[in-house]
Amino acid sequence: MGGRGFLLIATAVLVAGCGGGGGGGGATEPKQSQAGSPAKVTVELWHLSTTEPMKTIMAERAKEFMAKHPNVTIKATVLENEAYKSKITTLTQSGKAPDVFATWGGGVLKQQIDADLVKDLSADVAPILGGFTKASLAAYQFDGKTYGLPTDIGMVGFWYNKKLFAKAGIQQPPATWAELLDDVKKLKAAGTTPIALAGKEKWPGHYYWAYLAMRIGGVPALQQAATDKNFTTPDFVAAGQQLKALADLQPFQKGFLGAGYSTPDGQSASVSNGKAAMELMGQWAPAVQKSSGKGLGDDLGFFPFPAVDGGKGAVTDAFGGGGGLAVGADAPPEAVEFVKFFDEMANHSRAVEKGGVLPVLQGEESAVKDPNLKVVAESLAKATGFQLYLDQAYPPAVGAEVNDSVAQLIAGTKTPQQVAEAVTEVAKSE
Amino acid sequence: MTTLTRGRQAPAPAARARPPRRRRRPWMTITLFVLPALVLFLLLVVAPIAVALYASAFKWNGFGGLPTNFVGWDNFTRLFGTEVFRQDVWHLGVIILLSLGVQLPFSLAIAMLLHRRVRGRAVYRLVFFAPYVLSEVITGVLFSLLLSPDAGLANQLLGAFGLESAWLADTGTVLPSVFLVMTWKYFGFHMMIYLAGRQNIPEELIEAAQIDGATPWRVFRHVTLPLLGPTIRISVFLSVIYTIQLFDLVWILTEGGPSHASETMAVTMMEFGFGRNQVGYASAISVVMFGLSLVFALVYQRFVMRRDLEGAATSMGDHR
Numbered sequence: 001m002g003g004r005g006f007l008l009i010a011t012a013v014l015v016a017g018c019g020g021g022g023g024g025g026g027a028t029e030p031k032q033s034q035a036g037s038p039a040k041v042t043v044e045l046w047h048l049s050t051t052e053p054m055k056t057i058m059a060e061r062a063k064e065f066m067a068k069h070p071n072v073t074i075k076a077t078v079l080e081n082e083a084y085k086s087k088i089t090t091l092t093q094s095g096k097a098p099d100v101f102a103t104w105g106g107g108v109l110k111q112q113i114d115a116d117l118v119k120d121l122s123a124d125v126a127p128i129l130g131g132f133t134k135a136s137l138a139a140y141q142f143d144g145k146t147y148g149l150p151t152d153i154g155m156v157g158f159w160y161n162k163k164l165f166a167k168a169g170i171q172q173p174p175a176t177w178a179e180l181l182d183d184v185k186k187l188k189a190a191g192t193t194p195i196a197l198a199g200k201e202k203w204p205g206h207y208y209w210a211y212l213a214m215r216i217g218g219v220p221a222l223q224q225a226a227t228d229k230n231f232t233t234p235d236f237v238a239a240g241q242q243l244k245a246l247a248d249l250q251p252f253q254k255g256f257l258g259a260g261y262s263t264p265d266g267q268s269a270s271v272s273n274g275k276a277a278m279e280l281m282g283q284w285a286p287a288v289q290k291s292s293g294k295g296l297g298d299d300l301g302f303f304p305f306p307a308v309d310g311g312k313g314a315v316t317d318a319f320g321g322g323g324g325l326a327v328g329a330d331a332p333p334e335a336v337e338f339v340k341f342f343d344e345m346a347n348h349s350r351a352v353e354k355g356g357v358l359p360v361l362q363g364e365e366s367a368v369k370d371p372n373l374k375v376v377a378e379s380l381a382k383a384t385g386f387q388l389y390l391d392q393a394y395p396p397a398v399g400a401e402v403n404d405s406v407a408q409l410i411a412g413t414k415t416p417q418q419v420a421e422a423v424t425e426v427a428k429s430e
Numbered sequence: 431m432t433t434l435t436r437g438r439q440a441p442a443p444a445a446r447a448r449p450p451r452r453r454r455r456p457w458m459t460i461t462l463f464v465l466p467a468l469v470l471f472l473l474l475v476v477a478p479i480a481v482a483l484y485a486s487a488f489k490w491n492g493f494g495g496l497p498t499n500f501v502g503w504d505n506f507t508r509l510f511g512t513e514v515f516r517q518d519v520w521h522l523g524v525i526i527l528l529s530l531g532v533q534l535p536f537s538l539a540i541a542m543l544l545h546r547r548v549r550g551r552a553v554y555r556l557v558f559f560a561p562y563v564l565s566e567v568i569t570g571v572l573f574s575l576l577l578s579p580d581a582g583l584a585n586q587l588l589g590a591f592g593l594e595s596a597w598l599a600d601t602g603t604v605l606p607s608v609f610l611v612m613t614w615k616y617f618g619f620h621m622m623i624y625l626a627g628r629q630n631i632p633e634e635l636i637e638a639a640q641i642d643g644a645t646p647w648r649v650f651r652h653v654t655l656p657l658l659g660p661t662i663r664i665s666v667f668l669s670v671i672y673t674i675q676l677f678d679l680v681w682i683l684t685e686g687g688p689s690h691a692s693e694t695m696a697v698t699m700m701e702f703g704f705g706r707n708q709v710g711y712a713s714a715i716s717v718v719m720f721g722l723s724l725v726f727a728l729v730y731q732r733f734v735m736r737r738d739l740e741g742a743a744t745s746m747g748d749h750r
Contacts, residue, residue, distance in 0.1 A: 089704050093492035111707060115493035199599070200687055255579025257688035258599030265578040275580075396491075397706035411601065413689040 041332045045076045047102040047325075048084040051291065054356040061347060065338050072334050092117055097328035099335040103148055104321055105139025106392035107399060112326075113147055119327040122146045124336045131345070135386040136360035139393075140324050148326035149343050152357035154283030155320030155380055156207050156305070156389075159372075163299045164192050164277040173303035175315070177215070177242060180306050184251045187277050194249075196276035198267035199257040199410065202403035203391055207280045208246070209406040209419070210390045211305040211319050212239035218312035219385035226394055229427040232420045235312075240409055240416025242308065247410050257411055261288075268292040280305070282320060283358055283376045302375045317385035321392055322360065394427075401426040479720060485713040492709035505714035515715070518695045521605060522673060528609050529669045534662070537617040541624035542650070555625070559618040566615070570682025573611045574598065598684050601691035608683055608692050615679070616672075620665050627661030628654065660738040667730055674723050695719050 049058045055078070062074040077098070079087055088101060097117040103109050112118050122145045129137070132150060140148035160173065165183075168190035174180040187194040198204045213222060217235030225231050253259065253270050260266040268285065270276040272293025279285065289295055307315040325339045341347065343360070351357050352367040358377050359365050368377045391399030405422045408414035414422070486505055488497035509515050544554055561569065576583050577597035585594045597607045631654060639649045655662075677696035680686060686693030686701070695715055703712030731739065 086704050089492075089707070093707075093709065095493075095495060108707075111491060111493060117493070200685055202687075253580065255596055255599035257601075258574075258577075258579065258597070258604075258684065260574075264575065265581045395707075397708055400701070400706045407687065408689045411687075411689040413601070 040071050040073065041334050042073045042075055043100060043332065043335050043338060044098040044328075045074050045100045045338070046079070046084070046088065046098040047076065048079055048081055049102075049356075050078060050080050051287065052356075053354040054351070057351045057354060057356055061342050062338075064347075065341050068341075069334065069337070072338075074338065097330075099328050099331035100325055100338055101328065102151075103140070103324055103326045104389070104392045105148060105150075105324055106321075106388050107395045108392065109140065109147060109326060110142060111396070113142065117329050118147050119329050119331060119336070120145050120147060121149070121327060121336060121339075125149060125340065128340065128343070131361050132343075133360060133362055133381070135318070135380060135383060136322055138386060139321060139388050140326070148324040149339050150322050150324040150360040151342060151348070151351075152324075153320070153322035153360050153380065154358050155318040155376060155383070156211065156280060156282045157376070157379070158278050158280055158303050158305065159271065159285045159289075160278035160301050160303065161271065161274060161276075161296055161299055162301045164190075164274065165301075168192060168277070173301070174306050176306050177212070177308045181246060181249065184246070184249050188249070188251070193253045193270070193276040194251040194278065195253075196259075196267040196270035196279045197252045197256045197410070198259050198261035199252070199407065200259055201261050202407040203389075204261060204267060204279075204281065205410050206390060206403045206406045207319070208243050209239055209402070209409070210387070211280070212242050212308065214317055214319055214385075214387055215305065215308040215313040215315070216242070216311040219317050219387050221312070222387055222390070222393075226398070226427070229424065229430075231423040231427065232417075236420045236423075237416050240419050243406070243409060244416055247412070252410075262292050264292070266292065272296065283373060286370065286372055287355070300372060302372050304379055314384050316379070316383055317387070318380055318383040319387045319389070320380075321389045322358070395430050397430055398423065398427045482713045482716050482720070485710050486717045488710040489708075490710040491707040492703075493707075497710060501710070505711050506718075509711070509714050509718065514690050514693060514698060515695070517690055518693055518698055521692065521694060522676075524605060525609060525612070525673050525676065526670055528606075529612070529673060530666060533609075533613045533617055534620055534665060534669060536613070537620035537665075538624050538658075538662070540617065541621045541628060542654070544621070545625060545628045555622075559622055561615045562619040562622075564615070566678035567682055569611065569615050570679050573614075574683055577607060598692075599688065601689050604684060604688065604692040608680060611679060611683065612676075616669075620669070623661055623665050624658065627658050631657045660735075663735050663738055667727075667735065670726060670730075671723055674719060674726070 045058075045062065047058055049055050058076070058078075062076060066072055066074055084102070088098075091097065092112050092115070095115075095117070097112065103112075109118065125146055129146065133153070136150040136153035137146070140146060140150065158173070164187065165173070168183070168186045170183050170186055174183050184194040210222070213236050216238050217233070221233070221235050225233065225236065253267075253276050256267075259270075262268050267276075267279055267281075268288045269292040271279045271285075272289035272295055274294075274296065281288075286300060289300070304315060305319070307313075325342065327335045327339060345361055345364070348357075348361055349359075349364050349367040352359055352364055353369060355368075355370050355373065358373060358380070359368065365374075365377050365381055368374045387393070389399075390402050393399070394402070401423050405414055405419040409416065409419050485497055487500060487502055489499045489501045489504070490497035540558060544551055544558075548554065564572075577585075579585060579594075579596050579599050582597070584597065588594055595607075596603050598604050635653055635657070636649060639653045644652070675696055676694045677700070680692055680694050680697055681700065684692045686697040696719065699712045699715040699719070702708045702715065
């Protein structure tokens, strides 16, 4: 077992940049085309679509692209969410990037851009840029340059069980935060667990704090805080206090502090099996519910995060994010072509129809078939403001501190003021 | 661990017996055989330690070649100043105490029982040792299902007696719960070591004590236990070193939560290195872990295991 110590130290050094151990990125085949026939090119594609329908769709698109360009071989590396994050971090820290890779944009992509690992696509995509919706592009644009194209965009909101709401005597989904707190009490009185939360994974908790800050302070306040590196303004503290007010009602399922999101007894399964009445989650919630439990079918409904009385943010402001594809700095031109190919209207709308992603192109909304996803797509289309997930928008350390501190707030080990101070401290040290 | 002691003892007489002749050929052979291992050792052990030491003096997100922003001891002063890291140290202490105070005595007791001629002894040994063979990840997944507060088997069974627990989902119970899982996984391993050690104790000594009229307890206390000394000392050593590096099990079970209540140094390192891209800071944590392990290993071997390593403690391995 002595070797274990060295293993861990070796892990630390993996962090420190000794390389990702295989599966390296970068184009491996010669790029120059010989006179006449184009030379063979391998494009490394890294993505994290491990669930249907996107798993099949990604594979199909790659196949179609290869059929169109016989000289191109697309080599896909597909990893599950958490594994993907670790592996891409290790690879990029060793100074390499795959030719095409899935990204959430925001602060992580910015660090990769600053390290010269990501290709500036501005010139290549200029002609097609107008076709995308504004909200979907925002996460991949920095200083007027475009470093990736969106493949999916969505927003976070409450997914609720209509039957359980009716049973508790709630006629309408809450429109204000005060109403939500009331409904939580009603649900509890009716013997129903009001909210499911994955406390072990910290990111689902941060949605509450971020949304409350958005409703209370407005979208600009979130961006201003990042620029000023100051999260101790009254709006953020108030957001923490409102979240604490919710947590004090003990609305979450038994043992939520140890619960995962998509595990058999986790957040998604609790809602899916009718044990909890709602969850605050992104547009993928229905799909995950289907695989984590029985599913609610027609009983599943969606309502946007309620407004806070006296808040500066509008109820139509959306909080969310999506996914996109970025291109490695040393990638062959074919890599850019593939990304553009994937986002062609005819191709992308097919993925939307299958329910795998939401519209990123203008006029694509009609392709959404699922009634709940239609609500999401329409809310997004008329969103008055858009804020990317904080753990993606901010530098990784700040985003992680938000998740961590808010988790402690919900667990009752940090006060709203301490959360604000902890996030500020990390933001200042970045 | 008999093999270890025996292995260290064996070369001495053998080397003395061989006449020193023709130095060149052995050197060639030695180089040839040692080189691959040495290269691997340097590359995978020494170089990473060096890089981690170097990186720990920088503020660095891991991107773009070598770090440039030199901060000296800053990572370390920040580290020791944070609540989370102080908690890590506290958890380390608690788990070491529990391991030495509960897990090892328990393993010893089981080993003593299974040394007797119990019916189905081989089966018990196999069953108790089996958890050790499982990977930590499988163990973790298994127990997160078992200990699930709502639907887990543990609460379903204990619920009948009104003994439900939040297990991993409460800051108060999480650390004992993690320790419980650790014990389940590792007591079989320590049991095996003790069994091996026990089998090397000559039965004549036990018999002699019995003939002298010693009670079973006194036989254990004054004959078996002292002769098991080297074995116990090595198992304590392994246990402590393992605890300093505890990661996989905690990561799968709790990710260090809730509210950092079960976090270990390695988990903190992972979060800062991969989660926050603060590689310099994470390296500082790894350096502290390395330092702790190294100091413990050296001090322990120098002062506690010295006699064992010289092979003077018992006649282990010599009789028969």
